[in-house]
Amino acid sequence: MTQEKPLTEAIPLDGQALSLRGYEQAGGYEGLRKALHEMTPQTVQEEVKKSGLRGRGGAGFSTGMKWSFVPMGTDAPHHKYVVANADEMEPGTFKDRYLMEGNPHQLIEGLILAAYSIQADVAFIFIRGEYKLAQERLAKAIAEAYAAGYLGKKILKSDFSLEMVLHISAGRYMCGEETALLNALEGKRANPRSKPPFPPVAGLWGKPTIINNVETLVNVPHIIAKGFDWYQGLSRGRDPGTKIYGASGKVKRPGLWELPMGTPLREILEEHAGGMRDGMRFRGVLPGGASTDFLVEEHLDTSMDFIEVQKVGSRLGTGTMIVLDDHTCPVGMTSNLISFFAQESCGWCTPCWSGLNWAKQVLAEMEEGRGRPDDLEKLQFQTKFLAPGNTFCALAPGAAEPLQSALKYFHDDFERHIREQRCPWRA
Amino acid sequence: MLTVEERQEIETELTRYPTRQAVCIDAMKIVQRHRGWVSDESIRDIGELLEMSPADLDGVATFYNLIFRKPVGRHVVMLCNSVSCWIMGYERMREHLISRLGIQFGETTPDNRFTLLPIVCLGACDHAPAMLVDNELHTDLNADRIDRVLEAYK
Numbered sequence: 388m389t390q391e392k393p394l395t396e397a398i399p400l401d402g403q404a405l406s407l408r409g410y411e412q413a414g415g416y417e418g419l420r421k422a423l424h425e426m427t428p429q430t431v432q433e434e435v436k437k438s439g440l441r442g443r444g445g446a447g448f449s450t451g452m453k454w455s456f457v458p459m460g461t462d463a464p465h466h467k468y469v470v471a472n473a474d475e476m477e478p479g480t481f482k483d484r485y486l487m488e489g490n491p492h493q494l495i496e497g498l499i500l501a502a503y504s505i506q507a508d509v510a511f512i513f514i515r516g517e518y519k520l521a522q523e524r525l526a527k528a529i530a531e532a533y534a535a536g537y538l539g540k541k542i543l544k545s546d547f548s549l550e551m552v553l554h555i556s557a558g559r560y561m562c563g564e565e566t567a568l569l570n571a572l573e574g575k576r577a578n579p580r581s582k583p584p585f586p587p588v589a590g591l592w593g594k595p596t597i598i599n600n601v602e603t604l605v606n607v608p609h610i611i612a613k614g615f616d617w618y619q620g621l622s623r624g625r626d627p628g629t630k631i632y633g634a635s636g637k638v639k640r641p642g643l644w645e646l647p648m649g650t651p652l653r654e655i656l657e658e659h660a661g662g663m664r665d666g667m668r669f670r671g672v673l674p675g676g677a678s679t680d681f682l683v684e685e686h687l688d689t690s691m692d693f694i695e696v697q698k699v700g701s702r703l704g705t706g707t708m709i710v711l712d713d714h715t716c717p718v719g720m721t722s723n724l725i726s727f728f729a730q731e732s733c734g735w736c737t738p739c740w741s742g743l744n745w746a747k748q749v750l751a752e753m754e755e756g757r758g759r760p761d762d763l764e765k766l767q768f769q770t771k772f773l774a775p776g777n778t779f780c781a782l783a784p785g786a787a788e789p790l791q792s793a794l795k796y797f798h799d800d801f802e803r804h805i806r807e808q809r810c811p812w813r814a
Numbered sequence: 815m816l817t818v819e820e821r822q823e824i825e826t827e828l829t830r831y832p833t834r835q836a837v838c839i840d841a842m843k844i845v846q847r848h849r850g851w852v853s854d855e856s857i858r859d860i861g862e863l864l865e866m867s868p869a870d871l872d873g874v875a876t877f878y879n880l881i882f883r884k885p886v887g888r889h890v891v892m893l894c895n896s897v898s899c900w901i902m903g904y905e906r907m908r909e910h911l912i913s914r915l916g917i918q919f920g921e922t923t924p925d926n927r928f929t930l931l932p933i934v935c936l937g938a939c940d941h942a943p944a945m946l947v948d949n950e951l952h953t954d955l956n957a958d959r960i961d962r963v964l965e966a967y968k
Contacts, residue, residue, distance in 0.1 A: 466832075478896035481937040516843075516880045517892075517936055519949045552830050557839050557878035560934060574835040574864075576877040592832060635898040635939035642940045677897055677935075707939070715901050723900040727934060733877075 391621055393609040394602070394629060395645040398489030404524045407531045410492040416537055418611035419496050422503055423545040426611075428459065431504040435607060438615035439627040444472055444563070444600030445676065445704045446781070447626075447693040450607075456587035457505040457595045467507040468596040470572070471498050471604055473514040473521070474556060474563045477676035478727055479709035482631040483601035485643055487514075487521040490605070491528035495551065497604030499537065500611055502549050505587075505597055510551045513568055516558045526553055560731035564780045565598040566590075567733065578735045579780035602631055624649015624692035630703075632691060634660040636710030637667050643707075649695070653687040656710065668713040671796060675704020677724050678785025680792035681711070701792070716812035717797035718804050721790060722750035728786035738772040739783035745769060746790060754813075758805035766794060816859045820844055824863060834864040838874055842881050851882040879933065886929040887922040889967040891915075892946040896935035902942035903956075910957045914964070928964070 397405050397413040410416070422431050436451025457467065471494060475483040487494055494512070502510050512529075514522055529551050532538045540548045559577050561567045566580035569591050590596025606628055610618045619627040626648050632655050633643040639661030646655065652674065656662065663669050671681045674691065680701035682689065689699050696703045711720055729743035746769045749762050773787035794801065803811055816824070827840045841860045842852050849856070852875060854868075861871045875881045882890075893911060895904055912918060915928055922929045938944040941953035945960075952963050 475937050476935055478935040479898050479939050480935070481939045484937040517933070517946060517949065520951070555840075555843075557843060558880040558934075559878050571839070572836065573833065574831075574838040574874065576873055633940065635942060636901050641942075673897075709898055709901070709939070711901070720897060720901065723895075723897050727896055731934065 390647065392629060392645040393613075393621070394486065394493070394605050394631065395489070397493075398485075404488060404528070405490045405492065407492055407528070407535060410490065414612060415492055415608070416496055418608035419499055419503075419537065420543060422500055422611050423543050423547055428504045428506055431500060431611060434615055435504070435610055438606075438610045438618045440603065440606050440610060440618070441626055441693055442600055443602035443606075443630070443705070445477065445678070445702070447703060450599060450603055453587060453599075454501070454504050454597060456585065457597060458588065459506065463506070464594050466509065466592070466594045467505055468591045468594060469498060469502045469505065469507045469510045470568065470591070470596060470598045471510070471512045471601055472563060472565065472568060472598050473512055473518070473601050474568060475518070475601070476515055476558075476560045476563055477678065477705050477707075478724070479635055479673060480633070480676045480705040480707045481635075482633055482643055482705065482707055484518055484521055486601055486605055486631070487518070488524055491521075491524045492532065493605045493608060494525070494601055495528055495532050495537070497599075497607040498551070499532075499542070499549060500607045501597055501599060501604060503547055505595065506547075507595075507597070508549060510549055511572060511591075512551070512553050513556060513562070513572060514553065515556050515562070522553065522555055529553060559733075560727075561733045561780075561782065564782065567780065568598060569596065576733070578733045579782075581779060621647055622649055622692070623647040624690045625694040626692040630691065630706050632659070633707035634710060635707070636672075637664045637712040637715070638662065638710050639664055649690040649692040651687075652682070652689050652691055652708075655691065655708070656687070660710075663710075663712060669710065670713050670715075670717065671711040673704075673709040673711075673789060674701050675706050675708070677709070677727065678781075678788055679704040680788040681796055682792075683796050701788070714812070716754070716810055717793055717800045718750065719754055719810060719812065721793040721797075722747070722754050724789045725750055725786060728782065732782060736778040736780075736783065738777045739786075742769045742772050743783065743786055746773075753801070753804045754810050756804075756807075756809040758801075758808065760805060762805060763794065763798075763801055766790065770794070816845070816856075816863065817848065820848055821863070824860075835866055838864050838866060838871055839878065839881075842871075842875055846882060851885050885922070887926045889927060889948050890929045890931060890946075891964075892931050892933035894934070894936045894938070894942070894944045895932045898935070898939035899942040899944060904943050906957075907943045907945070907955050907960065910960055914961065928967070 561577040567577040571577040729747040770791040773783040775784045943955040
């Protein structure tokens with residue numbers, strides 16, 4: 388059986404965006420037509436809930452469940468919002484850019500369906516400032532969708548109306564956190580908000596708001612058009628659907644592949660990424676972006692789905708993997724990751740701004756040959772303070788993941804830096 | 815003072831959002847597009863238009879990577895320093911740019927042609943190392959390619 392790739396099969400191979408016409412010919416906007424003419428908002432929510440779709444931005448929360456928290460009916464607040472989180476800035480992650488550049492209408496349709504299911508009247512696409520090509524293609528596609536009657540008043544002659552705004556951010560990793568994103572949209576510093584209340588109840592300007600990742604949303608038109616049964620059949624693992632996996636680092640063929648959810652890690656790295664470059668050995672991998680725990684050789688047979696990756700002590704995250712080879716220093720890599728998180732911390736919570744800067748300095752000195760005997764203890768100590776429960780948002784706990792797992796799997800490399808007072812990978 | 819053009823562009827943004835403050839990031843980007851950066855005077859002018867204090871607006875301005883509160887050169891080079899690029903040779907690219915341009919991060923060349931800045935992951939990890947020049951993405955960098963790319967920006 389040929390493997391289905393609903394999210395990417397229509398994307399042109401020449402680097403151009405799929406046109407509106409091309410999208411319609413591939414079945415685009417049929418899900419929207421079906422939803423508006425044959426389904427209630429509740430049945431759209433039900434279908435997505437039954438599909439088992441889980442958020443692709445990193446956290447893996449049930450999409451249908453998230454939608455079901457929004458107050459519905461005539462007593463519900465006026466003005467509800469949906470937001471596509473297109474602030475892709477997790478180091479090592481490049482899937483949403485591909486999806487938006489290749490098929491902007493697919494995201495627009497997914498966002499309209501999300502809006503219909505919670506009866507939102509305004510939709511935002513929150514895109515990072517650096518993604519210029521994706522911005523241009525989305526702006527053009529939104530204009531086309533208005534002209535074709537997929538956006539605006541009385542969409543496809545139904546009673547449903549929706550306005551869509553492309554918001555181009557000014558760049559900061561924090562904006563990917565959903566409550567920080569809301570503050571950014573309101574024209575504030577992107578600090579996270581205290582939860583509860585959660586955005587589905589009180590979000591943008593205090594109104595019910597749903598925020599979904601780009602890859603999450605592009606699944607929705609297919610689920611609505613073809614049904615939850617079909618969607619579940621796409622997977623090889625415990626979670627449903629397909630997944631855009633990616634690999635970067637010193638593999639032979641870095642790239643992105645849409646594969647059945649649950650494809651084993653080894654198969655992705657060896658068959659799709661082509662294995663390691665000649666003369667290099669695999670040492671470890673961050674399976675889903677910078678804020679996931681390292682996995683090593685013994686984990687290569689793990690199925691890449693939310694449940695199985697969690698079982699071996701990491702997270703599926705964004706599903707885009709960063710590979711560590713034996714010619715690259717694991718301490719240097721950890722130092723780079725922690726410097727990133729320390730820089731991007733918004734400064735709101737002490738364990739995050741203070742702890743990460745402390746860890747950053749310890750790691751930098753270790754790399755420069757000034758490591759001290761108690762450094763590993765200090766770093767271990769920091770991972771406990773950075774852990775969940777001590778901060779408003781997931782930035783610090785996310786930063787702790789590569790750090791704690793590097794200390795575990797590359798312990799000897801850290802010790803060698805301290806013992807030899809130098810980085811063995813630097814001449 | 816804001817120009818008529820800047821003011822009109824900001825007014826257009828105001829029609830898309832329910833509060834004036836929501837437009838402040840767009841407003842600063844509009845001014846930056848016209849003038850290259852956002853000066854103290856512009857902060858005061860935009861603040862007045864959007865009913866925000868200069869301190870509040872500056873708090874927002876300094877939070878985001880792409881708003882420049884100092885003058886920049888004609889072209890802004892942003893080199894990705896995140897993990898995939900680091901593995902694929904970021905440090906060599908940094909050293910090449912620093913010696914080629916004769917400036918450190920945060921500085922502008924004496925002829926005002928280039929400003930050099932670091933940037934976080936550009937989502938081009940399968941074609942690392944990567945950089946932006948004036949928001950145009952350049953990938954699969956090596957020293958030769960960097961030299962060729964820079965030549966095109968006069």
